[in-house]
Amino acid sequence: MKARHSQIHEDKVDLTPMIDIVFLLLIFFMVTTTIVKEEADLGVKLPSSMAAPPDTPLPEQHYIDILVDGTVLLNGMPTDNPGQTSLPNLTRTLSQLKESSDRAGLKTLVIIQPDPETYQQSVVNVLNALKAVGITSVSFGEG
Numbered sequence: 001m002k003a004r005h006s007q008i009h010e011d012k013v014d015l016t017p018m019i020d021i022v023f024l025l026l027i028f029f030m031v032t033t034t035i036v037k038e039e040a041d042l043g044v045k046l047p048s049s050m051a052a053p054p055d056t057p058l059p060e061q062h063y064i065d066i067l068v069d070g071t072v073l074l075n076g077m078p079t080d081n082p083g084q085t086s087l088p089n090l091t092r093t094l095s096q097l098k099e100s101s102d103r104a105g106l107k108t109l110v111i112i113q114p115d116p117e118t119y120q121q122s123v124v125n126v127l128n129a130l131k132a133v134g135i136t137s138v139s140f141g142e143g
Helices: 016-032 088-104 120-133
Strands: 060-066 072-074 077-080 108-114 137-140
Touching (some): 072 088, 072 120, 077 088, 088 108, 088 120, 108 120
Parallel strands (some): 108 137
Antiparallel strands (some): 060 072, 072 077
């Protein structure tokens, strides 16, 4: 007696249509996504790798600490109430410090030291105050 060998057909999954759909979705989302620019250019220039000439005077440094609750301290002294966006006292004090540094022929350097838990809006408010005064030498440090 002859035994029939039944052929077992393996199921095959064709992945080509699924890959086509994934690429179409990728292209769709890339085309329909809009890029929103939230903040305007703050005009901050990053430091270059060029060494300063040896006769360059050191800049006058000031420290701005930003606490968790939004309190801004200039050289350890509180300036404005937390939550203010314009920071008028900080702007006025920075303007006076910049004028005195300019009269002495020194460059004004401000080091911002935000607390790690500080809202970024507080940092942007300080950067806006620095831009309003005309201080362009800004650095960040650990608070």
